[in-house]
Amino acid sequence: MSENGNSTFEPALSEGMVGVIRCGGSEKLADYRAKGGYEGVKRVLEELPPAEVIEQVKEACIRGRGGAGFPAGVKWGFIPKEKKGPHYVCVNADESEPGTFGNRPIMEQRPHLLLEGTIICAYAVQAETAYIYIRGEYYDCIAQVQAAIDELYAAGLLGKRILNTDFSLDIHVHSGAGAYICGEETALLESIEGKRGYPRLRPPFPAIEGLYRRPTVINNVETLACVSLVFQKGVEWFKSIGTEKSPGPKVYSISGCVRKPGNYEAPLGVTLRDLLYEEKFGGGIRDGNKFKACTPGGTSVPMLFEDELGCVMDYEGPREYGTFLGSTGIVVMDETICMTWAALNLMHFYWDESCGQCTPCREGTGWMYKILTRLERGQGEPGEIELLENICKNIAGRSICALGEFATGSLVRTIPRFREEFQAHIDGKCCPFEKKYTEFA
Amino acid sequence: MESKTLEPVVEMVTVTVNGVEHHYPKGKNLLAALLGDDIPVPHYCWHPKLTVAGNCRLCMVEMEGNPRPGISCNMTCTDGLKIKTESDLVTSCREGMMEFLLVNHPLDCPICDRGGECMLQRYSMDYGIGTARVVDERRRFEKPQFDPLIDIERNRCILCTRCVRFMDEVGDEHSLAIYGRGNRNYIGTFGDGPVANIFSGNIIDICPVGCLTSKPYRFKARAWELQQVVSTCMLCSAGCETTTWLRDGKIMRTTPPGRREPDGHFTIDEDTEKFICNEGRFGNYFANHEDRLTTALRRRDESMVVSTWDDALDAATGALREAADQGPDKVAILAGPRATNEEYYLLSRMARSTLGTNQIDWRTAFISDAAAQMAGAALNASDGDLDKLDVGEYDVTLVVNAALRDSTPVIGLRVKEAARCGKTKLIVLDSALDGWLSDQAEIAAVERPGELGAVVRGLLDALRGGGAAVSELRELAQIFKAASSGLIILGLDTAGGVFNAELVPAVLDLARELGEAWDFLPVVQARNAKGAMACGAQSDRLPGGSIRGETERNRLAEFWGTLDASSEPGPTAPSILRAAARGEITTLLLHRCDDLIYHPQRELIEKAIEATPNVIVIDVFPSWITQAATVVLPGAFPFETEGSIVGADGEMLSLVRGNQPPGDAQEDWRIIQTLDERLGSATTYRSVGEIFSELLVSIAPARPFRLVDLRLEGPGRESPQRPQSVFGKAERPTFKVRFTDRPELKAGTSLARPVGEGKLALVWFYAIQGADHLGAYSTEFAELRPEASIQLNPEDARDLGVGKGDRVNIQGAPGAVGPPPVVCLNETLPRGIARAGANAIRLRMGSGDADVAGLPQIAIARATGGEA
Ligand SMILES: Cc1cc2nc3c(=O)[nH]c(=O)nc-3n(C[C@H](O)[C@H](O)[C@H](O)COP(=O)(O)O)c2cc1C
Ligand code: SF4
Ligand code: SF4
Ligand code: SF4
């Protein structure tokens, strides 16, 4: 283990869960309470004023697990203190990023860990309604979270005057609309409002004008699960895990060409090498093959390569290489994978999922997808690799939301690193690799 | 130096643009500020009248200290902001965006109606890289037929959503939306249904490319081969500025004012853009119609035959002279309400000076003498200076008895917009809410037809702190008192002005009570009623003042040589028509008689024409009236003549002549002038300009018409009555006022006159002019325009066994003779009341004074032989 990975680390988010996702058998309220669950809520509601809750979350430095790593406490602090109308909390459980599936086991097996954090968050920002926007395909998650909410209402932990305090809260589960873009926080708000999942312009920011144009906090499932842990086990406990700037545990989703794909909980700051090769995690590359590349944070971020396995997997580490921790969805590609094909595969996704609102992303993803389709079939024209790089430049930083830039993630570091491999498709007028997995038409 | 009036202090901030400091109002939209300063910034999705969408990403600027560019349309001017609109980064953004927009854009320019005025063409030339790097096939969409007026070619769409936002925010119709995802996105309507909105044509202009184009204009012409004539729409009294686009003397299209760029490119000026209605846009094609009157006609026995101008003029002069010699009450002029100020002025001169009569009047739309008198009084009382009808400037806007959307759409739109944006508090008071304007009202109140005046009186009482036991009236009075300024809009010709006698005095008293900070805008459907009144085409008024005014008389006598007409007011148009019907008039001159053609009192008009030996008509189209006339003189349309017009806001607008009238037809002012000359008048004018200068001097003392100048001439005022009112507070968006909430006001008892079994009282109005005579000649539009409709209360409809979309007959007397109108349900209508455009459904009602007391009661039955 790396120097950051506390050797005594006990998985706290996933507890009993091991690598693979298990279905069914979610933790019941009584079991959760037996382990100290909802003690956090009790203490917060009875003892701490909202401002103090925000202070503690700031102190714990819970980085947003949804991708950007923005400190949750700071975000909550943006909500106006003086309440002039409803405030809202929206839980981002839309988890649609390829190779990212860490929210799913939390909702399926430990829904109360999410709900406790949601209640604390709502209390801290004075919201009386929270929505949990769960990816529509996650039927089990929707069922388990709803069952857990029902338990809470029955136990007086939701609804009017929770635990006989002045605080009231309703939580609604909202089924996702079936589009990746609805995970983008402002598109998610539009979607809850019943509109088309189009990201909004910023400013205004959701903390000022969010859901129904009211102040709104949007947090990822795992972020709120961390909040529960902080108030159950204390700020010090939380900060004892992980790195200084990125404390706490993290669920890493590992998939692709590894021996043991699955979700693994580890302290933030574990190295990429450990995650891929340790027996308790990925267990090494399948078939004894050589590692070629991986996405460190979901397919939206630029890739890491063989000589970069030492990357420290916290919010700072990947930045040194020009990429991001993102959603810690690690998709592994071994030596048998054609990088042109991989890029095509991902571009198909982003072309398909672009909401089409803004020019560069709508047109750029479609154009790159067409070029990559030809390129991969050996029908590329000389100069088109450079054209792709140029298109990426024309998209990045110029679109409404980050999806435009995400679409360039599979290319920006990959082309310079594997230029010959891309070029070989043009020169040889065919793909030099044998194995093919999917055709994209 | 000229002294400036005090303007509200706006904090100015310093914004550095390309290294140069500029001062802009704090918080102003940055893109608007830059464009206003003539700093070019290409943009597609931003439109000054719509919310910011920020999706085209073309308006990007570089911000100092930020490696990422930002979209200027979503930035505001803040102090110390430093941006660049010209830099390598900005150039690369623009080039990149233009290239992206062309990835899927078809090479349609040669066959695209937008060519030559397309913003995609334009920016491609100005900001594009000039070469194409795209080799792949373009995406293609099926082409639906979704709207009768608007053609859609989705392959050309750049998805800027201007059209969607227009329909949502201005049209208030929510019919357009984006369907699909990603680059498969497309603009559409549910089930490819029509966009269906009276303002929908504007999306053709605001679409920056050739995706949405005009069907009537489709493949007709290229913008650069057209002649543009700045004009004013004559179809209603909103008097929108328009540009008429002509080729070879034919109207190709009508748009809001446009602009030709130095490079020959055409753009509709966005900043000053005024949205126009579909009637104004598509309804002007009538001028092209081959049935136009192109020669003079004279009666020979049973038929009208072609005549030389000379003969026709001789016949006309002879008839006028003969009648005038018999006495001033034997000759009369009815001046249609769509003429220019100069035409009215000349007609007035001809009547008063040459013929020596005061029997000249424009008020043919009114069904009784009292209604017409009161309309004249109201117009006379209106303030001349409403500052471009900027309704948002008023704290409170009160709309009384006015069918604004249906008769003067853009006035309605201005009010609605201001209310929707929260700039003005809208109060609507009517006997039949339209459900369109009233939806934006803070308070919308329905009162029994005929009792609106009493409500206004009650309000007046409450304002004076008196009685008004009705708490809603006190509440309303509070709103009025709290307002620092306000506007009162009063519909004068609803139901032919049947409520005027009571309503006008009450509203004028209210306006006077509220004081100087309140403006008063009386509205009639027909264009330039105000001009007719001001220029003396009204029996009790000379150009510039009352018929009794000594100064006016002396001044005009000097201009005209003589002024023989007496100082006693002549009869109003309804009275003239009645006198004619009794056979008391020898010669009748009808100038522009479109109002009479589909007049609801058809029988009266027929009798009047039949009983009058000489009927001289100056008009542009044949009609049953020209058929019945003795002499017909072919005239001209607005863009075929010069002249001036008084706008709804009291402003003088000018008409520019862009075209010759067809055949032998002549400009109307020349016809009137020649007639007058032949009658022996002393003065001749050689140009419209000459008339205009004289007219300006003549009418100047009476402008602006301030409320304090009001002299009420006409029937005495009704004594104030305590109103029985039903008020409802508008809780947007689910506002409803239910007449039926009060059991004692159930249908039947609620009306001025009890409604007979199975009958409905019709609150009628003059629908926009295109709905009738002229509309029928606008062939391009005639088949495409929405059908005539009748609004019913849903419960009444159920009782009658008819539903939304059904066609109904309105038979019997009174009844309607047009094609069966389509039923629309309007739940804000009181029970027992129907609402329709009289000219659209071709209403026929009696002419006896007894009928005038109330509304026509009609029987409705489902039309048979419709679709199964
Ligand atoms: C295209 C796109 C998709 C996203 N999808 C998700 C998602 O599925 N789940 C998620 O938590 N955040 C997603 N995000 C990030 C959210 O916008 C947002 O940053 C996050 O929900 C904030 O929560 P956190 O601060 O707790 O991380 C996405 C962002 C983008 C641009
Ligand atoms: S970047 Fe892509 S996903 Fe985001 S708003 Fe623009 S088109 Fe939609
Ligand atoms: S929309 Fe403009 S660029 Fe496109 S085909 Fe038409 S004229 Fe040409
Ligand atoms: S149809 Fe025209 S206005 Fe509407 S989105 Fe497309 S380009 Fe824009």
Ligand code: SF4
């Ligand atoms: S509102 Fe009236 S004046 Fe304006 S365009 Fe329409 S018809 Fe013409």
Ligand code: FES
């Ligand atoms: S005009 Fe600013 S993004 Fe379109």
